[in-house]
Amino acid sequence: MTDTSRRGFLKIAGLSLAGAAGGSALLGAGGGPEPVVEGLPADPAGAGRRLAMVVDLRRFGHDDELIERCIRACHQAHNVPDFGDDRKNEVKWMWAEDFESAFSSAEFAYLRSDLEGKPTLLLCNHCDNPPCTRVCPTKATWRRDDDGIVMMDWHRCIGCRYCIVACPYGSRSFNWADPRPHLAAPHADFPTRMRGVVEKCTFCEERLARGLEPACVEACANDEIVFGDLNDPGSKVRRLLAEHLAIRRKPGLGTRPEVYYIVEDPQTLIEAAPAAVVTGAAESDHA
């Protein structure tokens, strides 16, 4: 790319950023927020939405199948390269850690047996107060005002990795090597990246703009992951948080993550719901 065309391109990127700040989705058709999924009404009052995710750990067992399905759905939809066991070059938007590592700041002891070593889905927390956007020297990553999504502009990122250093959750990945040879079947609807830029989960903002749920939510059949607007008192995410004990990762840092984890005993599901819905969870319950 020549210098002048690069500059022209950067200007375009800047304009679309201004458009996003004005209230329309970056990749969407524009024209203001539209009703998206259940629990995500339009925003007539202009107060903005606060998109959040609730991961209901009660509904995840110790078997990795569901987790694998979520990760695969995410990584396929977004052309995330697969580096196999190469931890050094690894790129990931969604992954699993055992429960104790995921919530390392909680220092559990004598943990309830169903949570011990339980694979826990992790992704970008889309913090209300994101430490990563603050440090970016080019505004290539920013928190979108109208819905709280922490966005990423791969065309502006200079690859300094300051955001990776500032993220307390390990949610950001750098393309150490060219990712394209590591894509099994590139998805034509989504851009691929080149070496040298940072990427991460964007709450599927490109799918939301088309009225679709995030890919990982869609991959779940029984509300294992619930997505919605916390500013809507009637939304499913608000109801879940009001009725259950949910925790967030490293709450003491003041980042205010928007990904919540319900950690109640799976038994509570059996008491509250028809057994057919929760057989998977019941199997994993050691009690």
Added chain:
Amino acid sequence: MLEKALSGGRAYWAWIASLLVIAGAGAACWLWQLGAGLTITGLGRDVAWGFYIAQFTFLVGVAASAVMVVLPYYLHDYRAFGRITILGEFLAIAAVIMSMLFIFVDMGMPGRILNVFLYPTPSSMMFWDAVALGGYLVLNVVISRVTLGAERRSDPPPAWLRPVIVLSIPWAISIHTVTAFLYAGLAARPFWLTAIMAPRFLASAFASGPALLILLALVVRRVSGFDPGREAIRALGTIVTYAMLANVFFVAVELYTALYSGIPEQVSHFAYLFLGLDGDASLAPWMWASAVLAVVSLVLLLSPGLRRLETSLVVACVAVFASLWLDKGLGMVVAGFVPSPLGRVAHYSPTAPELAIGLGIWAVGLLIVTVLVRIVLVVRGHLAHR
């Protein structure tokens, strides 16, 4: 004035040529990195910054330390520094350019580096670091160019230069403070989350920079008729002594806070540095070497007889420089990443191409110092007899 660097004997040109070869090898490795990506370095998902950023940090300190000769000479009219102040400024120019190069080679998308100025972001310390370093480079180029030009005409420096020189003093402090803030404000990295980081950076800079300046002045004396003056070297030795003491004190304060509080995420990084963690003790020998060198240097510096003896002063300066280079140019950055926020202990060591690129940048720095010093020597007539 640069044409003055173009005259010299065989030894001079052999030195220049060998530096160019090393710089060329570094450039070739950088081109490789540009094509293949930063994957050819030892960096990765867990240790995202390493050798490059650590060298950048160390060199910003060397650059800032010019203030240790500029301040006594211009503000307190300390005449003994008359002949070496320009060396301090030249060292600063070379160090700033080197630190900028180290940032540049660390970028994943170096072609987009100007985005830092196209989309200025005051909330980012990296933006302020770019502004501070650029400004400091301009200040030192202007000051040294104008003072040397005046010296050549046997004029006093113009009056307008004085406020510029005075401005360069707090500016020097600011470049290293901002560099410390680059690390010290991150909730994700408890090892760096310490209020004493900026003072500690300054103390280590004011020890390692003047130590390097002493060595440079003595080398220049050996290869030319230039004499920095006994008093100047002694005064610099005193500065190194106090700064090294302050640095060791700050490190002790840091260790106390982490170890006495016993907070695991504070202790774990020091444990990794000095004892190793999960079987990875690769940095421990270097960190212990740094500690031993610090003690050795202080023993030499604190006894007045040894400090005045040039041989032992040279040994002390080498020890100070090596000790602080290991601490700041290697351990400080890497330990911030190990263990990771998720508790992982990842191994990092720079790869051969990574080291070659770093060596190439050091060669560029030496080249800049050589050429600039050459100009001074020609202007001052120290080479007339050769």
